[in-house]
Structure formats: C-alpha cells, structure tokens
Amino acid sequence: MNLKTGSLFWFDTLPSPFVYPKLTKDIQCDVLIIGGGEAGSLCSFYLVNSGVDTVMVDKRKVAHGSSCANTGLLHFANDKSLTSMINTFGEDRGARFYWMCKQAVEELQHITSQLEFSPDYIQRPSLYFASQPGDVQCLQIEYEWLSKYGFPVTFLQPDEIAERYSFSKPAALYSEGNAEFNPFKLVHSLLQHAHRKGMRIYAETEITHHILEGDTLLFFTAEGNYIRCKKAIFATGYETQQIKRNKNAVLSSSYALVTQQLPSFTGWHERSLVWETARPYLYLRTTVDNRIVAGGLDITSYDEQERDSHLQHKAKLLLQQVQDLFPSIPDMRIEYSWAATFGETHDGLPLIGTQPDFPQCYFLLGYGGNGTVLTMVGAQIIHDLVVKGFHTDAHLVDFARV
Numbered sequence: 001m002n003l004k005t006g007s008l009f010w011f012d013t014l015p016s017p018f019v020y021p022k023l024t025k026d027i028q029c030d031v032l033i034i035g036g037g038e039a040g041s042l043c044s045f046y047l048v049n050s051g052v053d054t055v056m057v058d059k060r061k062v063a064h065g066s067s068c069a070n071t072g073l074l075h076f077a078n079d080k081s082l083t084s085m086i087n088t089f090g091e092d093r094g095a096r097f098y099w100m101c102k103q104a105v106e107e108l109q110h111i112t113s114q115l116e117f118s119p120d121y122i123q124r125p126s127l128y129f130a131s132q133p134g135d136v137q138c139l140q141i142e143y144e145w146l147s148k149y150g151f152p153v154t155f156l157q158p159d160e161i162a163e164r165y166s167f168s169k170p171a172a173l174y175s176e177g178n179a180e181f182n183p184f185k186l187v188h189s190l191l192q193h194a195h196r197k198g199m200r201i202y203a204e205t206e207i208t209h210h211i212l213e214g215d216t217l218l219f220f221t222a223e224g225n226y227i228r229c230k231k232a233i234f235a236t237g238y239e240t241q242q243i244k245r246n247k248n249a250v251l252s253s254s255y256a257l258v259t260q261q262l263p264s265f266t267g268w269h270e271r272s273l274v275w276e277t278a279r280p281y282l283y284l285r286t287t288v289d290n291r292i293v294a295g296g297l298d299i300t301s302y303d304e305q306e307r308d309s310h311l312q313h314k315a316k317l318l319l320q321q322v323q324d325l326f327p328s329i330p331d332m333r334i335e336y337s338w339a340a341t342f343g344e345t346h347d348g349l350p351l352i353g354t355q356p357d358f359p360q361c362y363f364l365l366g367y368g369g370n371g372t373v374l375t376m377v378g379a380q381i382i383h384d385l386v387v388k389g390f391h392t393d394a395h396l397v398d399f400a401r402v
C-alpha cells in the first residue's frame with residue numbers, strides 16, 4: 001500500500017534521522033513488534049521499561065508509514081462526540097472512554113518528558129466551532145455532557161469567539177487539556193529510548209507470514225529469515241486490513257498542508273488547535289517554527305491514484321479556507337502538502353486486542369482522526385495484556401465489543 005504522497009514536512013524537522021539495519025539472520029525474542037510507527041514505538045516504550053526482551057521490525061524505514069503524515073494535533077475529544085458515544089455505548093462506557101483519551105494526552109506529555117530529545121509536545125487549548133447555525137444545539141448538548149463529567153470546557157457565544165479570533169462562528173467549545181507535537185520526532189525519540197534499553201530494531205524487513213509451532217510463533221521475512229517469539233504485536237497501521245480485514249474499519253483519503261514560516265499569528269488566540277463540527281472537518285494548528293499546519297477535505301475513496309490526483313487542488317482549497325479564517329495573517333503560501341490514506345471505524349472506537357485465528361498475537365489499531373491518542377490508550381492496554389494478561393478497560397475497545 002502506498003500510504004502517502006507529496007512533500008512531507010516532518011522529514012525536514014529531523015534532517016539526520018536514526019537508521020536501523022535490515023535483519024540478515026534468524027533470531028529469537030520474547031515479544032516481536034511488527035511496525036515501527038507510533039503504535040509500535042509507544043508499545044516498545046512500555047515493554048522495554050518492563051524489561052521484556054523485544055524485537056521490532058518494519059518493512060519501511062521507521063516512522064515512514066502513516067505516522068509521518070500525521071498533522072500532530074492531540075485532542076481528548078474524538079471525531080465521535082461524547083454525546084454520540086453515550087448514545088451508542090451508554091453513559092458509563094462513553095464517559096470512561098473519553099476520560100481514557102484525556103489521560104492519554106497527559107500520559108504523552110509524561111512520556112515525552114523522559115525522552116532524550118523532545119518531540120515538541122506543547123499544551124494547547126482547542127476551539128471546536130459550529131460550522132453552521134444548525135450545529136449549535138448539538139454543541140450545547142455536548143457541552144452539557146462534557147461538563148457533567150468534569151472535562152475542562154467552556155461554551156463560547158459568537159461575540160466571545162470574535163473577541164479572541166479573527167473570525168466569528170455561531171458557537172464553539174473551548175477546552176483545555178489538548179496539545180500539539182511532532183510525530184516524526186516522537187517515533188524516533190521513543191525508538192532511541194527503547195534501543196538504548198536493549199530493544200533490537202530492524203528496518204526494511206518485511207514480515208510475509210507466520211506459523212505457530214507448539215507454543216512458539218515463527219515469523220518469516222521477505223529475505224527468508226525467521227524470528228522466533230512467544231508473543232507478537234501487530235502495529236501495522238492501516239495496512240493491517242490487508243492481513244486481516246475488519247468490518248468495523250473504514251479506509252479513506254485525507255489531505256494536509258504546511259505554510260511558510262509566518263511573522264505573527266494575529267487573531268489566533270493562544271495558538272489553539274482549531275476544528276469544526278462539519279464532516280469532513282477542517283483542522284489547523286501552528287508549529288514551533290511558526291508555520292500553520294492544516295488538514296481535511298477527506299474523500300471516501302482510498303484508491304491511491306484517485307487520492308493523489310486531487311492533491312494540488314485540495315491543498316489550494318485548504319489554504320483558502322485557512323486564509324478565510326485568518327485574513328489578518330497575509331500572504332500565506334503552501335510549502336509542503338501531502339495526500340494520505342486514512343482509517344477510522346464505524347463505531348468510533350479503536351480496535352485493540354486479540355483476534356480469532358491469530359493465537360498469541362495482539363493488534364494495536366488506533367484508527368480515527370485522534371489516532372495518536374487512541375494509539376496511546378492502546379499501547380498501555382496491549383502492554384498489560386502481554387505482561388499481566390488483563391487490563392480493566394480492554395473490553396471497551398476489543399474486537400468483540402458489541
């Protein structure tokens with residue numbers, strides 16, 4: 001699968017990324033992680049800290065899958081609102097899941113503070129605005145649910161939005177407890193941490209198939225070597241759908257851009273994260289080197305040729321939408337733009353845990369617009385399932401949920 005095309009901004013923020021060798025011999029370990037993106041690297045952080053003998057392989061260079069297409073917004077709120085979660089799963093499960101996401105944003109800050117180089121994690125407020133007057137009532141109900149469960153959120157009227165931003169909207173939710181980060185640096189810094197603690201990492205090493213021999217798993221590589229292990233974690237992102245198709249998973253395509261460095265962010269309160277109630281939604285943030293990152297305009301097809309054929313046009317449209325919101329930031333230009341495959345689920349929850357026909361294997365699929373946060377939630381669950389055999393919240397996100 002070609003997961004992304006275009007010019008990726010994050011590569012230029014780490015000009016000399018860490019390089020790992022190809023696997024050229026047969027090896028063994030306790031736990032094999034397949035996939036060196038955010039999911040694999042977050043899992044590796046917990047496993048090596050627990051002293052588990054771990055190996056990671058990736059068929060590409062590490063952090064060259066969807067993780068380098070990530071725009072780096074960390075929201076506790078999901079594409080599926082708390083109201084909607086509660087309608088689908090009931091009040092207890094919906095609210096519990098939202099709190100797990102809130103804690104995951106905080107846990108990411110805690111983890112990044114322990115790494116040797118910073119993935120530019122910065123706490124930011126978030127503005128979630130009503131795209132049209134008809135969305136105000138839903139926003140009001142969402143505000144009431146979020147307030148009931150103690151989430152740090154304020155309801156803003158049009159004049160209160162206009163006081164803070166260079167635009168006004170019919171209403172908005174303004175929340176604390178969110179953040180921005182650099183996904184490429186996050187994966188590299190996590191993997192350096194795990195590598196220094198003894199994890200073996202092999203890049204450009206593709207797993208083609210595996211068998212169970214007694215209670216041992218044997219994973220075979222495209223080069224003809226094998227890895228013998230007791231347990232394995234599939235952190236293989238959207239491409240997992242080629243290994244095992246899940247009815248709940250939906251693949252599509254999305255677009256993103258990064259502007260040139262800008263002298264100021266007039267009319268942009270606290271350089272907050274910004275997104276909206278429309279679906280697909282426009283979303284934006286700023287970067288540590290004073291650029292704007294924007295994304296959205298998703299299409300339902302995940303055909304790579306079709307996706308890529310729209311890139312230039314979509315990037316122009318995105319820039320226009322950003323410029324319309326911030327007319328006081330003149331002369332924005334596109335310096336980077338990319339198209340990427342994107343994955344979410346029908347019910348709005350990630351897919352985390354075990355699946356039939358894959359004994360001793362675990363899957364960490366943080367599908368959703370909030371993918372990093374969902375992956376963070378999942379990394380802790382997978383760690384506990386692998387090391388302790390249980391996690392009290394695992395049933396909320398497992399493959400067999402109702």
Ligand SMILES: Cc1cc2nc3c(=O)[nH]c(=O)nc-3n(C[C@H](O)[C@H](O)[C@H](O)COP(=O)(O)OP(=O)(O)OC[C@H]3O[C@@H](n4cnc5c(N)ncnc54)[C@H](O)[C@@H]3O)c2cc1C
Binds near residue numbers: 367
């Ligand atoms: C345009 C875009 C913007 C996004 N923005 C945000 C955002 O702002 N905030 C947010 O939270 N989320 C965002 N996301 C979602 C986020 O990017 C994903 O949730 C996250 O990157 C998934 O990480 P991953 O490790 O699961 O997948 P990947 O990064 O794709 O890693 C999987 C790895 O597995 C490897 N692999 C696959 N099969 C094999 C095999 N057989 N053998 C060996 N290796 C294999 C691949 O090479 C790949 O490197 C965005 C996604 C897109 C597309």
